[in-house]
Amino acid sequence: MILIDTEDLIQQLHKRGVHRVAVQLPAGLRRQAFDLVQTIRAEGFEVLLSGDPCYGACDLDTDAAALADVLVHIGHAPVSENPSVLFVPVSWDFDVQALASVVPLLRTKRIGVVTTVQHVHLLDEIVTCLGTFGIEAVVAHGGGRAPLRGQILGCCFDAARNTGATEILFIGTGLFHPLGIRLATGARTVAFDPFTAHAEEVDTERLLRRRAVFIEKARQADRVGIIVSAKSGQQRLARARRLAARSERAVLILMTEVSPDELLNFGMDCYVNTACPRLAFDDQDRFPVPLITPQEYEIALGIRGWEDYRIDEFCGDEAPAA
Secondary structure, three states, rough: EEEHHHHHHHHHHHOOOOOOOEEEEOHHHHHHHHHHHHHHHOOOEEEEEOOOOOOOOOOOOOOHHHOOEEEEEEOOOOOOOOOOOEEEEEOOOOOOHHHHHHHOOOOOOOEEEEEHHHHHHHHHHHHHHHHHHOOEEEEEEEEEOOOOOOEEOOOOHHHHHHHOEEEEEEEEEOOHHHHHHHHOOOOEEEEEEEOOOOOEEEOHHHHHHHHHHHHHHHHHOOOEEEEEEOOOOOHHHHHHHHHHHHOOOOOEEOOOOOOOOHHHHHHHEEEOOOOOOOHHHHOOOOOOOOEEEHHHHHHHHHHOOOOHHOOOOOOOHOOOOO
């Protein structure tokens, strides 16, 4: 069950005294857009619905925001303070008793537990449920771009790292987040999909073998494009400049949407992605040539060893503003 607290949203809009409201939703929630807009309009607000892609709180529609008094961003927690944006996280419920399928996969009695923003409201129930199986579940704050207790992002795994546990349980869909946890923390990682009740241990061996092939191709590349995101919440221009300065073969490319078709037109042998880290892992098959991370490019250049392989994260000084 997907829950959007429209009553609280309306109260906050009235409190701000705004008239024109822009609404932005990720693809998975857009089927609810019509009813949501109608609810807001019924309270006397003018509503503009953003139709551009939305991949997270780092991907704010600044064009829509410029035409409104406030941008209502649905589905994510803020990655930084922005007074012109009203963030409305979405809660997705599931039966925590389904976690029984996880227990046989666990090797220790003390584990860290992390999830995405949609399920953080259930963490206390999850801790209690695991406790009935004799499992001590530790939930930590991550801070920075993931402000909620137990919350991780595809670019920030601090909440997993800060548990100090040697075994981490990730609750959510897909394998990118648990793969990132495994690579960021070194901890054994178990992934649980709350909608299918499927649980599995995450194995990074196949992924790393594949990434090694891309790194070797990057090492041999004559022309390298270093992608800089035009999205404020993903822009790491300083990082990109430092990488470009390492090689005369590299050029900087500014993009709003990192599109395989547009990259094909440039004809580079390899691209280094300083935008959303997920692109290099989830979308690699869509790109005509290797799309690697900054850390992988450093390995290709010989300034970082393979034994120091790390998942790309937006942390500390590397974290863009939203």
